[in-house]
Amino acid sequence: MTDLNTLTLADARDALRRGDTTSKELTEACLKAIDGAGALNAFVHHTPEIALERAAEADKRIAAGDAPDMCGLPIGIKDLFCTEGVPSQAASRILEGFLPQYESTITAQLKSAGAVMLGKLNMDEFAMGSSNETSAYGNAVNPWRRGNDDAQLTPGGSSGGSAAAVAADLCLAATGTDTGGSIRQPAAFTGIVGIKPTYGRCSRWGVVAFASSLDQAGPMTKTVRDSAIMLGAMCGHDPKDSTSANLPVPDFEAALTGDIRGKKIGIPREYRMDGMPEDIEKLWDDGAAMLRDAGAEIVEISLPHTKYALPAYYVIAPAEASSNLARYDGVRFGHRAKLEQGDGITELYEKTRAEGFGAEVQRRVMVGTYVLSAGFYDAYYNRARRVRTLIKKDFEDVFAQGVDAILTPATPSAAFGLGEMTDADPVKMYLNDVFTVTVNMAGLPGIAVPTGLDKQGLPLGLQLIGRPWEEADLLSSAYVLEQAAGFVAKPGKWW
Amino acid sequence: MSIDTSTAARVAKLARIKVEEDALPALAAEFNTILGFIEQLNEVDVDGVEPMTSVTPQRLTRRADVVTDGDVQGKVLANAPDAREGFFAVPKVVE
Numbered sequence: 378m379t380d381l382n383t384l385t386l387a388d389a390r391d392a393l394r395r396g397d398t399t400s401k402e403l404t405e406a407c408l409k410a411i412d413g414a415g416a417l418n419a420f421v422h423h424t425p426e427i428a429l430e431r432a433a434e435a436d437k438r439i440a441a442g443d444a445p446d447m448c449g450l451p452i453g454i455k456d457l458f459c460t461e462g463v464p465s466q467a468a469s470r471i472l473e474g475f476l477p478q479y480e481s482t483i484t485a486q487l488k489s490a491g492a493v494m495l496g497k498l499n500m501d502e503f504a505m506g507s508s509n510e511t512s513a514y515g516n517a518v519n520p521w522r523r524g525n526d527d528a529q530l531t532p533g534g535s536s537g538g539s540a541a542a543v544a545a546d547l548c549l550a551a552t553g554t555d556t557g558g559s560i561r562q563p564a565a566f567t568g569i570v571g572i573k574p575t576y577g578r579c580s581r582w583g584v585v586a587f588a589s590s591l592d593q594a595g596p597m598t599k600t601v602r603d604s605a606i607m608l609g610a611m612c613g614h615d616p617k618d619s620t621s622a623n624l625p626v627p628d629f630e631a632a633l634t635g636d637i638r639g640k641k642i643g644i645p646r647e648y649r650m651d652g653m654p655e656d657i658e659k660l661w662d663d664g665a666a667m668l669r670d671a672g673a674e675i676v677e678i679s680l681p682h683t684k685y686a687l688p689a690y691y692v693i694a695p696a697e698a699s700s701n702l703a704r705y706d707g708v709r710f711g712h713r714a715k716l717e718q719g720d721g722i723t724e725l726y727e728k729t730r731a732e733g734f735g736a737e738v739q740r741r742v743m744v745g746t747y748v749l750s751a752g753f754y755d756a757y758y759n760r761a762r763r764v765r766t767l768i769k770k771d772f773e774d775v776f777a778q779g780v781d782a783i784l785t786p787a788t789p790s791a792a793f794g795l796g797e798m799t800d801a802d803p804v805k806m807y808l809n810d811v812f813t814v815t816v817n818m819a820g821l822p823g824i825a826v827p828t829g830l831d832k833q834g835l836p837l838g839l840q841l842i843g844r845p846w847e848e849a850d851l852l853s854s855a856y857v858l859e860q861a862a863g864f865v866a867k868p869g870k871w872w
Numbered sequence: 873m874s875i876d877t878s879t880a881a882r883v884a885k886l887a888r889i890k891v892e893e894d895a896l897p898a899l900a901a902e903f904n905t906i907l908g909f910i911e912q913l914n915e916v917d918v919d920g921v922e923p924m925t926s927v928t929p930q931r932l933t934r935r936a937d938v939v940t941d942g943d944v945q946g947k948v949l950a951n952a953p954d955a956r957e958g959f960f961a962v963p964k965v966v967e
Contacts, residue, residue, distance in 0.1 A: 478947035576927050590927060619932045688910045699887060706888070708960050710951035722965045727890035739889055743899070744906055746887040747875075757910065762923030764916050769927065803902060804909045820927030845928065 381406035383546045386450050386603040387630075393439050393449050400432040400439065400449030403549070404493050407451040410547045411495060416872040419532075419542040421456060421514040422464045422497035431493040438491055446630075447610045448491025453542045453551040456497045457504055458484050458594075459583040463494075467585040468512040469502045471733025472711045481583025482615045483552065483594050490610045495548050499538025502735045503702065504559055504587045507809035508798065509537025511737040516795050519567055520545040520868040523833040527871070530792040530835070533563030533809075539597045540567040544868060550598040550607050554584060556591045557690055558788075558813025561825035564597055565787035565838030568827040568866060570859070571597040572604045572852070575845045576820035577622035580615030588697035589620075591690075591817040601826065601856045605629035608848065624846060632849035633856045638672030640854065643780040647683035648812060650789065656831040657786045664784055664828055664839045667861035668854070678780060680771040685764050686815040691807060692748050692761035693818075698738075699745030705733060740803065769819040776844050782854045783842040785812050787825040791835035812840060822848045824855045828862035836866065875903040 381403045384392065392398045408428060411420050428451060435449035459465045459477035466472035480488070488494070499517040501509055508531040509517040519532040520541055532541040536553035540563035543551050553560040555573035564571030572595045579594040586592060596607035609629050615621040644665055649658075669675045707713035707729030714728035734742065748757035775783070789811055798806050816823035822845070825838040839858065843851030875883075880900040884891040891899060926932075945958055954961040 475951050478944075478950055577930070616933070616935075620926075620928075620930070622928065622930070623933075682916065685913060685916055688912045691906060692910055692913070703888075707953060708962055709948075711953070713953035716963060721963050723888070724890075725963055726888040727885075730888055731890035734889065739887075740899075740902060740906075743880075743883050743887045743889065744903065747883045747903065747907075748910075750883070750886060757913075759923050760913050760916075760918060761910075762925075763918035763921040764913055765924040765927075766921050767916065767918070769924065802905045804905055807909075818927075 380546070382410045384549060385599045386549050386606050387600070389450055389549055390446055390606070394444065400435040400493060401429065403449065404428050404432040404451045404495070407495055407548050414545055414547050414872050417518045417520060417541045417545055418515055419499055419517050419538040419545065419547060420453065420496045421499045421538065424463055424494055424496045427463070428493050428495050431488070435491045435493060445490040445610070446606050447487060449493065450549050451493040451495050452487065453495050453498045453539060453548040454484055455536055455539050455552050455554060456500050457554050457585045458552060459585065460484050460494065460497070464497065465585070466513070467503050468500045468514055469733065469735070469738065470513045470712055471705045471730070475711050479583060482580035482617060483584065483611050486613065487610055492610070498542055498551055501535035501537065502738050503585065503698070504535040504554055504556055505698070505737050505741055506534040507558070507562060507806055508795070509534040510795060511735050513735065517541045518795065519792050520872065521567060521792060521835055522868070522871065523835060529795045531566065531795050533566035533792060535559035536563045536597060540564055540569060543567070543569045543597050543599060545872070550596055550603055552594060552611070553597040554592060554594045555817065556587050556694060557817050558810035560595050560597060561813045561823055561840055562788050562809055564825040565827065565836070566792040568836030568864065569597060569599055570601050570604050570824065570826055571595060572608060572824040572848070573816065573822065574608060574612060574848050575822045577620050578612045578848065580618040580621045582615055582617040586701040588694040589701060590697060591694060601852055601859045602630060602633060604824065605633055605852045627849045629849050629852050632853050634853055635857055635860065637668065637854050637857045640673045640781045641779050642668050642673045642675050642854070643678035643775050643783040644675060645678050645680045645683065645783060645785060647680050648785045650811070654790060656837060657789065660829045660837050660839060661784070661786050664858060664862070667858060668784065671857045671861060676780065678775045678783065680775065680815070682764065682767045682771050683815060686768050686818050687807060687811055689761040689764040689768065690814045690818060691744070692757050693765065695741040695745030696749050696758050697745070699742045699749065702738070702742050705730065765818050768815060772819045772821060781844070782851055785840045785842065787812060787838035787840040791831045791833070791837055816842050821845055822851050824851055826855050826858050826862070827864040828858065829864065830866055875900045875907065
């Protein structure tokens with residue numbers, strides 16, 4: 378039999394229901410894979426006791442015939458989710474030792490569905506980064522390599538540990554979060570599927586906040602079907618999140634019909650950037666051809682404010698971060714700096730935050746502070762929010778023209794080497810999110826699907842963007858793309 | 873607009889992050905790079921455009937203004953770096 382940790386959620390679920398395996402066996406296979414994958418630095422807090430306990434409970438439920446889809450399936454949880462009694466530090470020194478006294482809504486829903494938590498996953502500090510290099514735990518490493526070159530590559534970020542863990546079969550799936558591309562970019566860099574649902578679909582309660590008007594959680598999985606299964610367990614109305622949508626949750630898996638005949642797929646001309654690598658351009662063209670062959674109508678569209686999405690994001694996200702991260706003051710939880718004789722409360726705040734926050738987080742908090750400060754609020758923050766209105770209107774206009782989904786590359790390149798961007802200015806790193814950030818700005822659902830390899834053998838992904846609340850339809854289109862592309866490559870095991 | 877070291881120091885102070893004097897020039901340079909990137913937004917005609925307040929057209933839900941939880945002092949204080957007699961403890965703030 379195949380190694381159990383390599384199964385998809387769907388196959389494992391079906392095997393459990395047939396009685397071919399047990400949650401205990403699945404969980405043990407994953408724990409063993411995790412133990413052998415220290416070199417990837419994907420799991421940063423291990424919870425084998427919790428995992429085995431939940432697996433035992435799940436096996437009882439399955440035997441009793443009362444098993445939701447996720448029951449008994451071992452998954453990893455991004456460190457951004459608060460999990461009761463289990464370290465949850467958003468990969469930051471400032472939350473070292475923090476043990477939440479409560480469980481995030483999403484992890485609570487997954488738990489009550491019977492999912493088995495294997496541990497917490499590496500990420501960029503406070504989800505600020507595109508390479509997992511800002512983590513207090515050190516870099517997560519991409520299981521993929523460039524051919525025989527043993528240079529270590531980034532798994533992307535911020536959900537880099539989630540992506541590496543799923544791609545390396547350390548867990549069957551993982552949770553991620555996405556503020557500007559943090560699910561979709563790492564998914565593309567590691568050859569897996571990741572969906573950011575419509576803003577409001579998944580509760581943000583108990584997820585450490587970065588930029589509250591942009592943050593959304595979502596699943597990171599091996600297949601589109603798995604994303605449909607896991608998303609169903611993650612979303613739903615939550616009175617504890619005032620922006621959570623009170624809408625019914627459709628059966629996403631049932632929506633995977635494989636039929637997209639007559640659907641209109643838009644190709645935005647503004648996403649064809651100067652200097653786009655040939656591999657990416659070809660991937661995109663091939664993807665459009667696959668959807669056309671499946672019966673969709675491919676139309677060129679225009680999203681005229683695309684180039685302003687990233688600069689507007691780098692006003693709005695830091696502004697919200699500076700406000701959200703004000704809570705880390707060394708008083709109520711987390712790290713507190715050692716004080717000198719005579720230091721007062723201001724020194725307590727300033728030293729604690731200087732020691733606790735890494736360089737990128739400090740930079741963004743200060744940029745946010747600046748754009749919100751007296752005299753600049755209108756020029757920066759309000760202007761960015763006006764531009765955001767225009768970016769959203771771009772999408773509304775094309776959807777009003779009958780476009781069902783939009784096809785774009787997920788990233789402007791394949792995974793790059795860890796350390797390769799160290800000397801680049803921060804803006805170069807920000808460009809990783811150029812294709813994904815528009816989706817957060819407009820609150821739309823977006824999914825990354827692996828569809829090919831570049832010349833060096835690294836995975837590349839395409840992104841489909843859907844209408845608000847129509848994740849079911851979006852997943853169905855993504856499923857067709859996945860089937861047509863037939864991406865089955867896996868990283869060779871070196872770790 | 874260009875940020876000098878004294879502005880960088882002021883921003884650090886507002887953000888309550890201690891930045892050493894000798895780190896200010898590099899910080900100011902980074903701010904300038906990022907703000908230079910953001911300057912592009914000035915090209916956009918935003919006349920008559922409302923600043924976005926909610927990305928999905930929804931009213932924030934309301935509930936009755938009543939206490940819905942409480943009696944969890946132990947949990948609230950469980951992660952405090954310094955808690956004494958049921959309170960968070962901080963350095964003296966009043967002389």
